[in-house]
Amino acid sequence: MKNFSEFDLDAKVIKAITEMGFEESTPIQEKTIPLAMEGHDLIGQAQTGTGKTAAFGIPLVSKIEPSEDKIVALIMCPTRELAIQVAEEVAKLGRFKGIRSLPIYGGQDIGKQIRSLKKKPQIIIGTPGRLLDHINRKTIKLEAVQTVVLDEADEMLDMGFMDDIQSILSLVPAERHTMLFSATMPPNIQKLAQQFLTNPQHVSVIPKHVSAPLIDQAYVEVHEKQKFEALSRLIDMEAPELAIVFGRTKRRVDELAEALQKRGYAAEGLHGDLSQNQRDNVMRKFRDGSIDVLVATDVAARGLDVSGVTHVVNFDLPQDPESYVHRIGRTGRAGKEGTAWTFVTPREIDHLHFIEKVTRHKIPKKPMPSPAEAMEGKQKVTAERLINLLQEEKHLEFKGVAIQLLEEYDSVNLLSAALQLLTGGEKKEVNVELTPEDPIRAKKRRVDVRSSGRKFSYGSDRRSDGRSGGGYNRSGGSSGGGSRYGSSSSSSRGRDGGRDYRDRDGGSRYGGGSGGSRSTGSDYNKDRSSSSSSRRNDDSNA
Numbered sequence: 001m002k003n004f005s006e007f008d009l010d011a012k013v014i015k016a017i018t019e020m021g022f023e024e025s026t027p028i029q030e031k032t033i034p035l036a037m038e039g040h041d042l043i044g045q046a047q048t049g050t051g052k053t054a055a056f057g058i059p060l061v062s063k064i065e066p067s068e069d070k071i072v073a074l075i076m077c078p079t080r081e082l083a084i085q086v087a088e089e090v091a092k093l094g095r096f097k098g099i100r101s102l103p104i105y106g107g108q109d110i111g112k113q114i115r116s117l118k119k120k121p122q123i124i125i126g127t128p129g130r131l132l133d134h135i136n137r138k139t140i141k142l143e144a145v146q147t148v149v150l151d152e153a154d155e156m157l158d159m160g161f162m163d164d165i166q167s168i169l170s171l172v173p174a175e176r177h178t179m180l181f182s183a184t185m186p187p188n189i190q191k192l193a194q195q196f197l198t199n200p201q202h203v204s205v206i207p208k209h210v211s212a213p214l215i216d217q218a219y220v221e222v223h224e225k226q227k228f229e230a231l232s233r234l235i236d237m238e239a240p241e242l243a244i245v246f247g248r249t250k251r252r253v254d255e256l257a258e259a260l261q262k263r264g265y266a267a268e269g270l271h272g273d274l275s276q277n278q279r280d281n282v283m284r285k286f287r288d289g290s291i292d293v294l295v296a297t298d299v300a301a302r303g304l305d306v307s308g309v310t311h312v313v314n315f316d317l318p319q320d321p322e323s324y325v326h327r328i329g330r331t332g333r334a335g336k337e338g339t340a341w342t343f344v345t346p347r348e349i350d351h352l353h354f355i356e357k358v359t360r361h362k363i364p365k366k367p368m369p370s371p372a373e374a375m376e377g378k379q380k381v382t383a384e385r386l387i388n389l390l391q392e393e394k395h396l397e398f399k400g401v402a403i404q405l406l407e408e409y410d411s412v413n414l415l416s417a418a419l420q421l422l423t424g425g426e427k428k429e430v431n432v433e434l435t436p437e438d439p440i441r442a443k444k445r446r447v448d449v450r451s452s453g454r455k456f457s458y459g460s461d462r463r464s465d466g467r468s469g470g471g472y473n474r475s476g477g478s479s480g481g482g483s484r485y486g487s488s489s490s491s492s493r494g495r496d497g498g499r500d501y502r503d504r505d506g507g508s509r510y511g512g513g514s515g516g517s518r519s520t521g522s523d524y525n526k527d528r529s530s531s532s533s534s535r536r537n538d539d540s541n542a
């Protein structure tokens with residue numbers, strides 16, 4: 001991998017990169033930075049957690065003059081949390097150069113945004129709905145925009161943002177530089193590319209498996225009613241540092257977060273029906289570790305980069321293979337390892353196979369963790385806590401009582417009792433009821449592996465094992481199979497429900513035939529609303 005000084009970058013940007021702790025470029029960065037610096041339109045595909053943000057962020061900030069007083073770059077993201085995060089990364093990259101960037105998303109006070117816009121940011125990072133809102137108010141003007149980035153392009157398409165993106169791009173000069181990024185590139189992305197890009201270069205560093213290589217994947221076959229027990233045993237057994245648990249609907253997420261809290265886990269839910277304040281709070285707590293289980297709908301599936309996420313659990317099987325790839329990709333990022341478990345009910349096994357087929361990765365089956373394994377995990381964690389306390393010498397004021405107790409009782413018995421107390425088994429007894437979700441049905445979607453669109457792939461088949469050395473180490477670079485997976489789906493994808501639907505409507509099961517559900521209001525952002533009357537106007541209070 002290349003050192004960043006080998007690219008033709010602004011010295012102040014290189015300083016920022018160094019400060020961020022990046023030593024070498026990742027494969028997608030190595031391939032896209034030179035192309036982007038030359039102004040080529042491009043479609044960039046690389047596994048989750050491999051630095052796509054910096055792949056477009058670095059050339060972007062490198063090319064902008066600090067003296068510029070117009071908006072010259074626009075980055076669009078599907079969710080608010082992602083817009084915030086991308087804005088933070090861009091701000092870090094542009095820090096020494098004095099580049100001004102601003103996130104613009106639904107749910108945030110529009111007056112405040114207008115005030116921030118008066119500071120003349122050069123880069124806007126936003127969700128499409130709120131962007132359009134500002135454009136209509138003329139508080140955002142796009143006539144000087146030279147570069148547009150669509151992050152998670154396929155998702156924005158899928159959420160029904162096509163019209164919004166079209167409206168936005170119609171206001172950007174045609175002579176522009178457009179880049180499109182995602183870990184997954186289903187075929188319908190071609191349509192978007194054809195419309196918005198000019199002679200794009202396809203840059204793909206997707207090896208055999210589209211899912212990130214450092215993720216240890218498994219599935220557990222469980223009945224709907226056993227899922228909660230399976231989850232708590234799993235958490236006990238694995239003791240994740242941070243975990244994200246994905247549920248199908250908002251209701252599911254609410255119930256699950258509450259149930260976990262009742263059982264004594266530090267968990268909170270995230271979905272599109274929460275106020276932006278609540279969403280921000282939950283994310284902040286998760287990032288700083290004051291909660292360690294984030295229960296979320298697919299609103300958290302894309303792009304979020306929280307270091308320390310060691311586990312992802314698909315409490316409910318995701319509808320789309322793409323969703324699977326992105327959900328599990330919240331762990332195993334930036335060269336770290338991660339674990340992803342997926343709960344599958346017996347009736348959903350076919351759908352799991354479908355996901356395996358599309359992602360070209362066999363997901364091994366594991367047994368449901370036993371109570372003994374769960375207990376063992378908990379005991380281990382308790383023992384570790386005890387030892388930490390001992391090493392920190394925070395226990396000294398208890399010494400007197402300890403001596404007294406030891407005079408009367410056997411030391412092993414005494415310590416066992418203390419451990420039992422610490423392990424806190426009593427909360428396990430709390431009864432928990434979740435409203436059952438209907439199983440996901442296998443969709444008829446043609447999986448044509450052979451004809452996989454080689455266009456996007458030029459197989460840098462990488463392996464995960466290289467963990468030596470500093471820096472990123474996600475490369476490996478032997479050539480090979482490099483078949484991309486995205487080719488597999490037919491056009492049946494996208495219009496028929498799935499995630500947004502689930503996220504939007506706590507109760508309804510997927511597939512109730514509501515053909516247009518994608519466009520009836522992704523609650524995702526609650527962001528798309530103000531731009532189009534057919535959508536729920538969730539932002540009206542903003």
Ligand SMILES: Nc1ncnc2c1ncn2[C@@H]1O[C@H](COP(=O)(O)OP(=O)(O)OP(=O)(O)O)[C@@H](O)[C@H]1O
Pocket residue numbers: 021022023024025026029046047048049050051052053054182183302303304305329330333334471472
């Ligand atoms: N060259 C690098 N060296 C080390 N770390 C890096 C490098 N580039 C990016 N990172 C870090 O890797 C992590 C993942 O990056 P990023 O969020 O951009 O991934 P992504 O490819 O966009 O993933 P996703 O598909 O999930 O959106 C971030 O924490 C980022 O700071």
Ligand SMILES: [Mg+2]
Pocket residue numbers: 052053151303
């Ligand atoms: Mg990303």
